[in-house]
Amino acid sequence: MIAIPVFLYAAINWYQLQFAKLPIYGKEELNKNNVLTQHQIESFEFRNQDGMLFSSDSLKNKIIIANFFFTSCGNICPNMMQHMKKVQDDFLNDRNLAFISFTVDPVRDDAARLKWYSEKYNINKGNWDLLTGDKKEIYKLARKSFYLSADDGDGGENDFIHSDQLVLIDKNRHIRGYYKGTDDSSIKQLKQDIKKLEYEN
Numbered sequence: 318m319i320a321i322p323v324f325l326y327a328a329i330n331w332y333q334l335q336f337a338k339l340p341i342y343g344k345e346e347l348n349k350n351n352v353l354t355q356h357q358i359e360s361f362e363f364r365n366q367d368g369m370l371f372s373s374d375s376l377k378n379k380i381i382i383a384n385f386f387f388t389s390c391g392n393i394c395p396n397m398m399q400h401m402k403k404v405q406d407d408f409l410n411d412r413n414l415a416f417i418s419f420t421v422d423p424v425r426d427d428a429a430r431l432k433w434y435s436e437k438y439n440i441n442k443g444n445w446d447l448l449t450g451d452k453k454e455i456y457k458l459a460r461k462s463f464y465l466s467a468d469d470g471d472g473g474e475n476d477f478i479h480s481d482q483l484v485l486i487d488k489n490r491h492i493r494g495y496y497k498g499t500d501d502s503s504i505k506q507l508k509q510d511i512k513k514l515e516y517e518n
């Protein structure tokens with residue numbers, strides 16, 4: 318009698334991992350060939366915590382977990398980054414994953430500052446890059462590609478975006494999920510959804 322519910326739970330869990338696909342976020346758009354396709358994260362190029370140019374081209378065939386933060390954030394960002402690090406630790410040997418953190422305060426968060434921050438939080442550089450660059454380009458990416466702000470803005474001096482969301486992106490650069498980066502249950506769901514994407518891909 319006890320074994321039946323346990324078996325059913327295991328079977329349902331296996332089915333969800335195998336077959337229950339995650340949604341694709343964003344409206345359909347015309348690509349360069351004027352073909353209607355699902356929304357994709359745009360290409361980008363910024364500098365990482367080592368001062369090296371980092372291009373989205375290096376993320377080809379990777380599942381990506383991305384967020385936006387700033388190093389002087391006192392509470393939300395450290396909590397979010399610690400949760401993101403737990404996800405990285407749980408998938409430490411998984412070469413299919415990449416972690417990307419964009420600073421929303423690039424004027425203060427240069428490469429040296431990001432390097433300091435990565436060392437402070439013991440971030441494993443193996444597959445996690447902290448990125449800085451032109452504020453207008455970063456804010457455009459946050460708004461138009463990641464859909465992290467409904468407000469209009471020009472990325473100017475007084476423009477500011479602050480989000481606690483982790484964004485899950487598949488190997489085709491489609492957004493497949495948003496997760497509250499400060500919430501344990503949301504992070505647990507993110508880990509499950511990463512496994513779903515790996516089955517899907």
